[in-house]
Every structure is written in C-alpha cells, then in structure tokens.
C-alpha cells in the first residue's frame with residue numbers, strides 16, 4: 001500500500017545540542033534503514049520549510065503507524081498521511 005506522508009518538524013529552540021545531534025543522527029539512520037528495505041521509497045525536502053514529503057510502500061496501515069510512531073523525531077512532528085491509489089491517466093497502466 002502506498003502512502004504520501006508529510007512530516008513538519010518543530011524542534012524546541014531550547015533543546016540540548018547533544019540531544020538534538022543524537023536525535024537527528026538516529027532519525028537519519030532509521031530513515032536510511034527503511035529506505036534500504038524498500039518501505040521508505042522517496043524522501044523530498046519541502047522547499048523553504050523544515051518539512052519532508054515522503055512516499056511509503058508498506059503492507060498495511062498498522063505497519064505505517066509503527067514506522068511513524070518509532071521515528072526519533074516523532075515527538076516533534078506534525079504528520080499528515082494521504083493514502084494513494086492509482087490514477088486512471090497514469091501511463092504506467094498501459095503496460
């Protein structure tokens with residue numbers, strides 16, 4: 001199942017720099033592990049914002065929830081999930 005997920009990040013200005021660096025490093029490793037596994041298909045920076053737009057290809061809603069819940073930055077995120085379906089004008093459907 002495909003999902004578009006927008007993650008808006010809002011880190012507290014008073015966050016301890018060492019905690020911040022550790023959290024960001026763990027977030028990067030976790031994200032890249034899921035990209036290697038093929039579940040986190042795309043990650044794009046939203047221009048001008050501390051946000052990303054990502055595409056996930058996961059087994060079901062529960063798996064996406066598990067992935068998002070375990071993001072190290074989850075406590076500092078506002079997340080919007082959009083389930084995706086094939087578009088009838090997609091030329092890939094001609095294959």
Ligand SMILES: O=C(O)C[C@H]1C=CC(=O)O1
Nearest residue numbers: 009027028031051052073
């Ligand atoms: O910078 C971000 O968009 C937040 C985050 C999501 C994955 C990752 O590596 O960082």
